[in-house]
Amino acid sequence: MTEAVLIDFFGLKLNSQSNCVLLKTLNAVQYLHAAKAKFLCIMHCHNLTCENDSELEMINSLPILPVEFEVISNSSMAATLYTIKQKLDEKNLSSIKIMTTLQRKAQMKVFIDQLFTDVYHFEFEDLQLDLGESQIKESIELNTVTNQELEEIQNAIKTYLRSLPGLKGELTILTSSLIPVERGGKNTILNLWIFLSENTFIHGFTTRTGGISYLPTLSSFNLFSSTKRRDPKAVVQENLRRLAQAAGFDPEKFHRIKTDHANGVWIMGKKEPDSYDGITTNQRGVTIAALGADCIPLVFADPVKKACGVAHSGWKGTLLGVAMATVNALVAEYGCRLEDILVVMGPSVGPCCFTLPRDSAKAFYNIDPQCVRLVDSPDPYVDIRRATRILLERGGILPQNIQGDSKSDQNQHLDLCTSCHPDMFFSHVRDGINFGSQIGFILIRE
Structure with a gap:
């Protein structure tokens, strides 16, 4: 009709x-x-x-x-x-x-x-x-x-x-103190700091403010377009252009993961798979990004070997080991040492809001009982961030080299629950199928 x-x-x-x-x-x-x-x-x-x-x-x-x-x-x-x-x-x-x-x-x-x-x-x-x-x-x-x-x-x-003017406030980028930084000048227009890691890395995690997406669940800084949503590529590309201008990267050299909710990793320079949840690179000037809207956007950096990576870790990817798969790619391809790799977990859904059916939750309980609350209920609460840290530490990443949870966050909002903070973040759990997406990104400066 x-x-x-x-x-x-x-x-x-x-x-x-x-x-x-x-x-x-x-x-x-x-x-x-x-x-x-x-x-x-x-x-x-x-x-x-x-x-x-x-x-x-x-x-x-x-x-x-x-x-x-x-x-x-x-x-x-x-x-x-x-x-x-x-x-x-x-x-x-x-x-x-x-x-x-x-x-x-x-x-x-x-x-x-x-x-x-x-x-x-x-x-x-x-x-x-x-x-x-x-x-x-x-x-x-x-x-x-x-x-x-x-x-x-x-x-x-x-x-x-x-x-078009930015909506819902100013463009804001969250960064981690874990990756060694040298602070540049403050951008008074966008009211944010641009961080340079030892003059090598630029990284950050986006929030939902400062873009032009106007649909309620996509407003305003949505960074993913799908044929099943109402935000077209042209709008998402304009949001990306504004991010690139603020952060200092080339939007024409930008690569997002192609989410499969698994553990595949694309090593940039090799043939690109049809889908993957991790990317690694040592190419300069190329920005790589992981989507997140409840799933964890992970950023990896090795200041010694000048290599970096990103991963998208939802509950399935966490259980399949996508975080360590990305670490292993850094080690195998660029000669990185486990003790030099830094890992930052961006904002995601917290154990306060995320539940899984009991059978799926038991897999997290087997990682560590503290990853699950109300384990005997039909839908226990699950802490995918704690599980990610535990798996990274078991894989050889030093505890002090992981940031983004209550154990390590230093008032940088990286551990905030995306579902609990609608003014700051998109959330699938909260908003349903027409949710927007934020990203975690990193690049090696040219």
Whole structure:
């Protein structure tokens, strides 16, 4: 069922004859969709560079309809569609019909691909106008998008998103005192410190503030896009650009893990697997990152061999040993010594909020009884952070070289429960399937 109808008047060169057609179109939309559709929208240009005022005059002269058409007016298509997307999201609508001319259909599809995800289902209907024979021929010829036009659309979207203010507070990066640091100057605009590890490493853990994601469970500094969520790649890329600018890395040299909730590790420079929960590298200027939204983002650094790694450790990955798999990769590939490797656990869900079915919890009880509370209940509480520390220590990492739990944290908020702190962190446990993601990241300075 069509939940929304968008009629594209954007930048049309209208005349008295086409005005008549458009009015008939509006009446037809009203008749066919007003009873069921929850959002009827006209989009048009209000830019002073529009070639004539007939578009605005025609819209202003529309008759009063039983169900009101909302008019979205902006100077750019990127701004117009992004505003419409916000309204669709407010109403939780996903089935959308777009009525546009053949001339604009291909370009419109590019904008849709950039600003929406597979959550939305679009149907296109030709907006039949008497454009004249030459314009019809031009429309047919222009029903594809050239590489130059594609680049122009992408740049227009990037420029618009870059202009948006950060939401929910200032961009904040948490860092660890474990990795030796030399403090640089304070960035008064973003109110954060940039830390350099012996002039070698830049690292940090993001929070949820300072980005442009506006959906409640993704707001505002979401750093992961999925076809199953409403935050498109373009928005996540803008959030990443802002992080890169604040932290001092190149967003074009950025690699996230491809989560499998297992123990696979990609050793950068070798063939990249289809999925993996750890990355190691000794390449300079390349940022590697582990996602986290209840799962632990782990950061590894060896200041001696100048190598680093990240891992995503959920409860399954913890039991499968992803933390030590990443350590072992550092040792095997770069000659790191266990006593030189530093490990920082980023914020994750705490034992106060995380439960597992009894059979799964028993695996943590077998690691250490203190990892489980109410072990005989149907859903015991599990401490994946304690389990991670224990497994790292058993693997040879020195206790003093692990940070990020109540045993080691020095008021740096690395041990905060993501579920308990909705103002600071995303959480799957708290927010459900449409959760946002923060990251832990590290790079070796060039």
